[in-house]
Amino acid sequence: MPDDSLQITPQPVRRQVEERLREAIITSRFMPGEHLSDRMLCDLFGVSRGVIREAVRLLEAEGLVIVVPNRGPFVAYLSAAEATQVYEVRGVLEALAGHGFAERASTEEVAELRAVFEEIAATRPGADRMALLTLKRRFYDVLLRGCRNSYVARMLDQLLNRNSQLRATTLSDPTRLPHTVEEIRRIVEAVERRDAEGAWQACRDHVAQAARVALRILNERAATGGPAPARRPAARRRAG
Known part of the structure; x- marks a missing residue:
């Protein structure tokens, strides 16, 4: 055998x-x-x-x-305190990626970023959440490739995996999608102008707004008695 x-x-x-x-x-x-x-x-x-x-x-x-x-x-289980830390780091890394993309991405990559954004913009409230998350993942794949900074790309890619639950959480808010579209539009328009500082700020603003929605939902869930988390002993716990 x-x-x-x-x-x-x-x-x-x-x-x-x-x-x-x-x-x-x-x-x-x-x-x-x-x-x-x-x-x-x-x-x-x-x-x-x-x-x-x-x-x-x-x-x-x-x-x-x-x-x-x-x-x-x-x-x-990701607490509101842990989520706050994740968003703080993501905000800086995403801004660096946007800044680098505006400065160094090829014309073809800028067009590719615009094309993915148009697919996101065509999504309607109530659409399949996983399909939208996949579109956002494609957006970040282009952004990270075009920023030409392998350290930022590697760190942000890892953080986005940790951030997946939080991104799904923000999308559970039925009012969030139109704001997401407008925030990403600002990023795309800044990189099309090759406005690195504008792209930096647009990325920071997008993450800040996503954090605000996610933290509100997490705090509401905690207040209404969300699921009891299983936690690793403190000495063995993996950093987020």
């Missing part, structure tokens, strides 16, 4: 499970603090325990999952 410990996991299968589990967390199918048992996930996705554990490990690195010793993996 084949030794399961030596089997090679097909990359596409692991990637599919990782993406579907990430989507389930971002869209709140799995709520903060919920236990992600191996058996439940194996049954849900129809894959082996090894595939599940690899996907969980990768999402733990993104901060979407925490693994509590002797208890297993749980959906990570």
Whole structure:
């Protein structure tokens, strides 16, 4: 019989499970603090325990999952205080990306950023949240590629993964989308003018407004008795 410990996991299968589990967390199918048992996930996705554990490990690195010793993996809980810190760092990194993009992106990349924005602008309130998050991810992919700063791109990309739950949270507010569109329009118009300072400020303003909405929702949830979070012991806790 084949030794399961030596089997090679097909990359596409692991990637599919990782993406579907990430989507389930971002869209709140799995709520903060919920236990992600191996058996439940194996049954849900129809894959082996090894595939599940690899996907969980990768999402733990993104901060979407925490693994509590002797208890297993749980959906990570992000408090309002932690969210504030995430947005503070994201605001600076995103502004640097916008500034660099305005200065160094190619004409083709500027046009590509405009094209993705037009898709976002065409989205109507009530549209599929995951589809909109995918569009925003494409927007950031172009922005990070065109800013020509690999350090900013790497750090912001990692932070955006941690920020996924918060972005989904802001989009749960039915009034948020029109404001998001106008904020991103300002970013695109600034880079089209090659106005680096304007792009910096537009990015800072976009993140500040997103933070305001997310923190309001998180505080409202806490006040009404949200899910009890599973937390890693302080000495072992991963930084967000």
